[in-house]
Amino acid sequence: MSxxxxxxxxxxxxxxxxxxxxxxxxxxxxxxxxxxxxANKQAIIDFVEAVTTEGSVDFVPVPERIxxxxxxxxxxxxxxxxxQLAFAFDRVKALAANHPEWKTTQPFKAILDDDMATLAAAxxxxxxxxxxxxxxxxxxxDFETIVSDWLTTxxxxxxxxxxxxxxxxxxxxxxxxxxxxxxxxxxxxxxGIEFMRPWTEKVYGVPPEQVVGSSIVTEYIVTDGVPSxxxxxxxxxxxxxxxxxxxxxxxxxxxPIAAFGNSDGDYQMLEWTSSATGKRLGxxxxxxxxxxxxxxxxxSHFGKxxxxxxxxxxxxxxxxxxxxxxxxxxxx
Amino acid sequence: MSxxxxxxxxxxxxxxxxxxxxxxxxxxxxxxxxxxxxANKQAIIDFVEAVTTEGSVDFVPVPERIxxxxxxxxxxxxxxxxxQLAFAFDRVKALAANHPEWKTTQPFKAILDDDMATLAAAxxxxxxxxxxxxxxxxxxxDFETIVSDWLTTxxxxxxxxxxxxxxxxxxxxxxxxxxxxxxxxxxxxxxGIEFMRPWTEKVYGVPPEQVVGSSIVTEYIVTDGVPSxxxxxxxxxxxxxxxxxxxxxxxxxxxPIAAFGNSDGDYQMLEWTSSATGKRLGxxxxxxxxxxxxxxxxxSHFGKxxxxxxxxxxxxxxxxxxxxxxxxxxxx
Numbered sequence: 293m294s295x296x297x298x299x300x301x302x303x304x305x306x307x308x309x310x311x312x313x314x315x316x317x318x319x320x321x322x323x324x325x326x327x328x329x330x331a332n333k334q335a336i337i338d339f340v341e342a343v344t345t346e347g348s349v350d351f352v353p354v355p356e357r358i359x360x361x362x363x364x365x366x367x368x369x370x371x372x373x374x375x376q377l378a379f380a381f382d383r384v385k386a387l388a389a390n391h392p393e394w395k396t397t398q399p400f401k402a403i404l405d406d407d408m409a410t411l412a413a414a415x416x417x418x419x420x421x422x423x424x425x426x427x428x429x430x431x432x433x434d435f436e437t438i439v440s441d442w443l444t445t446x447x448x449x450x451x452x453x454x455x456x457x458x459x460x461x462x463x464x465x466x467x468x469x470x471x472x473x474x475x476x477x478x479x480x481x482x483x484g485i486e487f488m489r490p491w492t493e494k495v496y497g498v499p500p501e502q503v504v505g506s507s508i509v510t511e512y513i514v515t516d517g518v519p520s521x522x523x524x525x526x527x528x529x530x531x532x533x534x535x536x537x538x539x540x541x542x543x544x545x546x547x548p549i550a551a552f553g554n555s556d557g558d559y560q561m562l563e564w565t566s567s568a569t570g571k572r573l574g575x576x577x578x579x580x581x582x583x584x585x586x587x588x589x590x591x592s593h594f595g596k597x598x599x600x601x602x603x604x605x606x607x608x609x610x611x612x613x614x615x616x617x618x619x620x621x622x623x624x
Numbered sequence: 625m626s627x628x629x630x631x632x633x634x635x636x637x638x639x640x641x642x643x644x645x646x647x648x649x650x651x652x653x654x655x656x657x658x659x660x661x662x663a664n665k666q667a668i669i670d671f672v673e674a675v676t677t678e679g680s681v682d683f684v685p686v687p688e689r690i691x692x693x694x695x696x697x698x699x700x701x702x703x704x705x706x707x708q709l710a711f712a713f714d715r716v717k718a719l720a721a722n723h724p725e726w727k728t729t730q731p732f733k734a735i736l737d738d739d740m741a742t743l744a745a746a747x748x749x750x751x752x753x754x755x756x757x758x759x760x761x762x763x764x765x766d767f768e769t770i771v772s773d774w775l776t777t778x779x780x781x782x783x784x785x786x787x788x789x790x791x792x793x794x795x796x797x798x799x800x801x802x803x804x805x806x807x808x809x810x811x812x813x814x815x816g817i818e819f820m821r822p823w824t825e826k827v828y829g830v831p832p833e834q835v836v837g838s839s840i841v842t843e844y845i846v847t848d849g850v851p852s853x854x855x856x857x858x859x860x861x862x863x864x865x866x867x868x869x870x871x872x873x874x875x876x877x878x879x880p881i882a883a884f885g886n887s888d889g890d891y892q893m894l895e896w897t898s899s900a901t902g903k904r905l906g907x908x909x910x911x912x913x914x915x916x917x918x919x920x921x922x923x924s925h926f927g928k929x930x931x932x933x934x935x936x937x938x939x940x941x942x943x944x945x946x947x948x949x950x951x952x953x954x955x956x
Contacts, residue, residue: 355825485874501810503877521870535844537844538853545817545821
């Protein structure tokens with residue numbers, strides 16, 4: 293070997309070493325850069341390394357790497373009310389001109405008067421009436437357009453941002469990190485499946501076929517030779533609490549190995565995920581940061597977290613402190 | 625350049641040419657080798673080239689390349705009866721020892737006596753009773769084991785092969801060909817979703833989360849701290865006829881651009897797929913080969929094809945002749 297060649301080899305070795313460095317800790321290369329170092333971030337990394345290391349006792353083949361995420365309060369803000377409820381109220385106000393009778397009919401009058409106490413008193417029946425008036429009686433294509441249009445103009449009352457901007461940066465990173473390790477990421481939400489599908493691919497990287505949610509009965513109708521799927525005012529499925537494992541079975545057909553939620557509505561999804569044999573990861577996002585977001589748990593109307601807090605330790609679920617675990621809240 | 629170098633370059637050019645040859649028509653490289661050359665094979669190739677050629681007016685982005693396949697009679701044999709029905713009958717016979725009353729109770733007696741006339745007379749109510757006795761009252765995990773075990777031992781009465789060997793080679797190739805061109809392939813079948821999921825990944829390359837089918841109501845139960853999904857005897861959803869576009873919406877959330885069926889039960893799936901704007905492919909497998917498989921259409925109890933034959937030309941659907949279009953029937 294000539295001296296020239298030795299020089300080239302040494303240079304190459306130096307270049308390779310320098311290039312390799314970021315993989316050993318440069319912050320810019322951290323796939324979970326929005327997470328503060330600590331037990332929860334480490335638990336995520338340890339879990340992913342365990343299930344992706346071939347030959348490891350915990351190894352899970354790629355097709356079985358299923359991770360499920362609740363949406364409201366887990367991936368995006370759910371206060372001061374669920375975004376889908378804000379959408380329904382805005383729709384009532386937008387449609388009121390065509391319904392003069394709403395000015396004197398409950399629960400519409402309560403919405404038009406911003407009278408939340410009367411609205412709350414209208415209960416489940418009142419909510420169903422609102423869903424019927426705002427979410428049904430049109431084709432799925434038309435509903436998709438209505439949702440998409442609303443999201444481009446509506447803004448959150450506190451942050452004055454579009455709702456799709458109020459998604460949690462650490463959770464976006466977590467989904468990316470899992471996908472880059474062979475996981476399929478699914479949303480499993482109590483929210484309406486067709487309310488989420490128009491935007492989950494763009495915002496979360498989750499395509500429509502990986503969205504599980506509540507649904508209303510839809511009917512296939514052919515009018516003048518043109519088929520459409522028409523949304524009716526009848527509830528088909530509620531994807532909440534014990535409904536979540538059922539929705540997971542129906543849409544995924546496999547038990548997840550990782551699940552992420554934030555409320556007692558996610559309890560059974562976490563339980564179903566973590567009670568199987570093999571390495572499992574269950575995490576609960578705890579809203580304890582009233583400065584950057586909201587602080588609520590056991591007494592909240594939206595996203596109540598009570599039994600989950602009590603049982604997390606015994607179940608092996610990790611409680612994510614938004615205040616302490618998250619360096620960044622939103623992507624903006 | 626030395627003569628040596630010129631020689632090496634010429635040799636390289638020859639090697640590259642020879643290596644490249646198979647891509648231009650060697651039979652062994654044909655992704656649809658089980659299909660005879662003809663209008664239908666060409667229609668598949670033309671469609672795939674149109675929707676995958678960037679810049680083409682018909683180009684479809686990868687996430688929207690959704691293809692749906694019926695199962696019974698489209699991907700595997702459905703005569704002399706649906707395989708799932710054969711499974712149910714075998715289960716009745718296997719469970720009969722624990723149910724001495726079945727010897728004198730219909731519709732069980734008819735199955736034990738191989739009395740198909742009496743069984744047919746029992747109608748839908750009789751069928752529901754059989755489903756309740758054979759498909760319900762156990763966990764989804766247990767049902768998966770029962771189905772998997774049955775498929776390893778049960779054989780078809782005519783071909784004396786396992787049912788999962790009686791799948792159509794041309795359709796397996798078609799699914800592979802579509803997937804290699806960026807398509808996601810879904811099964812959309814009137815059959816039970818949990819009856820298909822245990823084997824579709826191995827046999828068709830279709831994972832559980834891409835199987836759409838009929839379902840019974842499943843309940844999430846926790847017993848002594850152990851959760852399970854329990855199958856009840858109540859019908860949840862029938863994925864047939866107008867149910868197919870509804871099932872597609874529920875599970876996929878996008879309209880397919882290609883759909884493949886064989887009976888009038890697939891009519892609305894084909895209609896929903898092909899009536900949208902943009903390039904679409906709709907195909908009907910016509911069972912016209914009584915020698916290698918079965919010949920039936922308008923008068924068949926299983927897989928009746930009547931309206932589909934009448935309307936195919938007007939709807940732009942291709943009728944696949946199993947006799948003429950398929951060089952090979954089964955993979956074995």
